[in-house]
Amino acid sequence: MHSLFHIQVIGNYSPDYWLHLKVNGNGRFQTLDQFLRDIWLECCGHMSAFRHGRNELGISRRLEELLEPEMELLYEYDFGTTTELLIKVLAEYQGPMAKNKSIEILARNEAPEISCDECGESSAVLICTECQWDGAGWLCQECAEGHECDEEMFLPVVNSPRTGVCGYTGELTR
Secondary structure: OOOEEEEEEEEEOOOOOOOEEEOOOOOOOOHHHHHHHHHHHOEEEOOOEEEEEEEEEEOEEHHHHHHHOOOOEEEEOOOOEEEEEEEEEEEEEEEEOOOOOEEEEEEEOOEEEEEOOOOOOEOOEEEEEEOOHHHOOEEEEHHHHHHHHHHHHEOOOOOOOOOOOOOOOOOOOO
């Protein structure tokens, strides 16, 4: 039996993206950091931080040393084009954990359906990073083919709060 935590991770500014995780309390914040990078964030090796209030939490600390039920943490990835995640500790309990795993996904959001900004009829599959902030960057395949910007400006729409940011392509989210 292990000391386990049930945590919820939510895109702080995009709450349609969320995860429910079972986390081994013996694991370290570094392991949680790498897990979040692998599933949702990693694009260019940016820095990251866990914060509780104004305090930054040491990444080498064990989760069970600091986490407790009802605690909320802020996680920041990339201090230039920052993606913020809210981490809520929902419960602590004793239970089994799969061998060689310190984190398991219990549940995950379905990818939000985002309409094409140009036609409004089809689902967006690409984001023009040049036009996305002007309300014209989320494109279906057909509209992307006629879009005025070069293909190098396109990123795929992925199931992550980092979709359309920096060079994030969601290789591990597909």
